[in-house]
Amino acid sequence: MGAGWAMGWLLAEMLTAAPEPRVVSALEKVRPGVELKGEKEARLSLARGECEAVQVVLPPGSARLKVKPLALRGPEGKTLEASVWREAYLDVKTPSNSQGGTGLWPDPLVPVESPPGPEGAPTVLYVELCAPESQAPGTYQGALHVEAGGKALAPISFTAEVQPFVLPATSSLPNSFGISLYSISKAHGLKPESSEARALLRDYVGALLAHRVTAHGMSMEAPPVRFEGGKAVVDFSAYDAEMSPFLEGSALDSGARFTTADVRDNKSARTDAEKSAYYRAFAEHFRQKGWKARLFFYAKDEPKPEDVALVRTQALRVRAAKQDVPVLVTAPLDDALRGSADILAPTLNCFFPRPGPQTCRNVVPLQTLRGKLEPHVKVWWYQSCNSHGCNGGPTPDAAAEKVYSGWASYMVDHPTPLNRAMGPLAFLSGVDGELYFDTVFAYNTKDPWKDVFEFGGNGDGTLFYPGTPARQGFSRHQPVVSLRLKHIRDGLEDYEYLRLLESLGEQTFAREAARRLTRSGYEVETDARQWEQVRREMTLRLRKRWEASEYAKRSGVRPK
Template sequence: MGAGWAWVLTAVLAASPEPKVVSPLIKVRPGAAVEGRAEAKLSVARGECEAAQVVLPGNIQRVTAQPLTLSGEGAALKASVWREAFLDVKTPSNSQGRTGPWPDALVPVETPGEPSLPTVLYVEVCAPETQAPGKYRGELHVKADTKAMAAVPFTVEVQPFVLPATASLPTSFGISLYSISRGHGLSPESPEAHALLRDYARTLLEHRVSAHGLSMEAPPVRFENGRAVVDFRAYDEEMAPYFDGTLLPSGARFTTSDVRDNRKASTDEEKVAYYRAFAEHFQSKGWPAQLFFYAKDEPKPEDVPLVRAQSKRVRAAGKIPVLVTSPLDDALQGTADILTPTLNCFFPRPGPQTCRNVLPLSKLRSRLPANAKVWWYQSCNSHGCNGGPIPEAATERAYTGWASYMVDHPAPLNRAMGPLAFLTGVDGELYFDTVYAYNTQDPWKGLFEFGGNGDGTLFYPGTPKRLGTQAHQPVVSLRLKHLRDGLEDYEYLHLLAKLGDEDTARALARRLTRSGYDIEQRVGEWETVRQALTSRLRARWESSEYAKRPGVRP
């Protein structure tokens, strides 16, 4: 949502004969009375992507769009255009969800749609770090079936300030070669599957997200006189581009990486030597990504001895933090260097609690060693693990309002994690998977997992049969775009604080995310806050050393 949006309240789109532009923070559903305007006005920082939705009138099956190029102060900007596909939700995630079609997958614009559903185009403009500030203009020309629609004017104002290519907030979202292969009907050993895995991981990096898992192939190791001799050649071929900044033109890098455990290391001594070799390899390469060991996920009481043993071995190797997904737990005391509770463990609220040990971040930090980090993650403890409204009203309220990556929840909830992370000061975000439903069902027909629509799945398998394309490709969800926009919100707030105006940054963040379960859902308020943030940032930037010395970056 760019700072230049100035909404004009007009007639309901369904009654309009011309295309209308609406905020990306509105999920356009069948029969919804959505208001918009005739032109798109976006504001984008250098190093940022911003989008608008264009809703076409009438019952349309096929859409074609001419390339959208915007001319202005510097090199032309080129927009990407997708058509929004709908997921039929059969069981709501909770009382905030609804059954029926919800927009989510972003498919090639030429992909046939269902005429009974709205035709919505997602139009995105990305400004490179080197883009000259100023205004850029162009027109989107589309045909609905064989009929030419009225051109939609686009104005994009590129701001002088720059967002860093590599995310300032560490993240680690799961992805798996084996899940991707299954979803696309490929052999995981095939070169095609490995190339597709890179496409998926590259797409996450393009959205400011770092990944763990990937091929899951541990580098070969042998042991000589108590020393681990590790062959990192295949590992480096796969992973180095994410760590050294060569994968994307922007130079973006992963912020984190998990240690790949190796079954060849069977004794405690061998495991310690292997972990030490992993840490030394990262250090020798000069990779800035935070290496970490992901201990037993969500350990139960019977898993405590295992987690303690894992932590002891990894710490004996040195320089690799141990990540434990758990609320503060006396039984696990001293095992975690990165303690990672679920989001609902940080925010006490009236009524039943959905975490066994709820502690605000400041209190949690006071109970941990000074050098410990605190991350968080979403789970079904936010939306409810069974699906649908819970009959008991107080319990249902306990599972509503939270920041959420569910398909059938409002877009502001999908976007909220970024500003919420800035406001609280949490150190990073974990998410268990981005392609989970590839293993269990056809994601195009349903994403209901763990009581939520989309829990653990932020992509769709773009097979040639589904899309009519020559090659397999990842299909991005609207939710991943909203997640990315929230991480860009974090960058805006982080940059303003870095430029000496943290009080304003915190005040603006608080208007959007008052707590993990109290998220502003009025699109106009998100717009107003972004306008104020952009204005304040621009003024601070223009009086800073970064404006006077263009080569210097925050």
């Protein structure tokens, strides 16, 4: 009896010493009091040129974490290395709307060794695998080993299937998200002109590019110019030092490049003729460099009626340069601006009519809009508080609240599928590109670690957090990526899957798959299981088509 009791006690001790973590889909947000079904092991599928992740939820009370490096082994001893972060939490005081909520929401991805979150916050690891284009296809396996408070937790088995097909390193969907050296410098307590601030800006912009996002703004410094005989003589040396790595593809090992670049206006160009000469020199410099990014001129943002004359004048100056530099105008269809925009960018809610009060003054479906524009005009879109509501919290008017709900959204306190939806939605609609006004806006106004509430939404214009040496867990200045930026990237990878399917003859299947995820801008599937199912079906269809295509190339037989 004594021996049996001792064996039982030992078994209980072993079980207590090795509690089992749970693996949860990256399409969920792990919050206090929200029960999510977890798995004992992680299974992922990713293309070459893609990143995929899961969340590992550790047992309650896990603290002082230590994670051993995770490298999965695959064909012929090849390895696939993982990156691991700990999810930090924001305490949301005012919900973005009725789809949001107060309380703790995960968003910043901090070093594993960072201090535990506030009381009641789950302990969650975000584990990401990225397969470069050169990665050998096949099955990779390994185990994640975690210590919490000096005790080893049960290891988590990882299996990753690297698919044979490849996603391009550079986004196929042009985009442009704002970022500012001055905002970054303010939050990090650095002088904007310092070499440390400039290097930090490169880190931030590199992080955006690693998530398939192109930046505009950056240092905001226009290259110096002087005028000789009506010609603009521009010194591009400082501009090239800042921009070249991102335009030529040397900033990242993947070779990813910016899809777009904005013309930086120069106050030294005073007359219309000087401005046109300056724009001409800018475009000629891009052409000489062979940069593939689409250069564009960002006209007055969200012009009011009194700004119409300015926008029309700006467009005339750019066109007088007689170069292919599109003028981007952020406005819905407006007869007063007709002919001024080469890229027209209304807000997302301007494309999808729905019952109830409208949140855009001129709602026009994309195909109808194209019919009202000149053939050369491209159509982009962007998110604004016109989607989630500009005042914060649920709107008392039920009809108004309904029209501010359901939209694709980059807010912290909205479901992950809403954060991810813009990619599939872009494919389904056929829009030409995406704009976003800022990624570090809250750096100017508050401590983002405590609050990113701006324009009625939690995280509107802020996709990063400032990691500084003064903050526990950080030894240097660095950008802290948000979960939402990961979800934006995943949506852009969904776009690549759909586009690749279309290129391989599966247009009908691709459109049906996209429609199952995003029927319209405000009808987004929020069930993570449905997103995972659609992705599995796309992967199987792509693999079949890709292998048939590769066989055809080798054998000369046309695939059926």
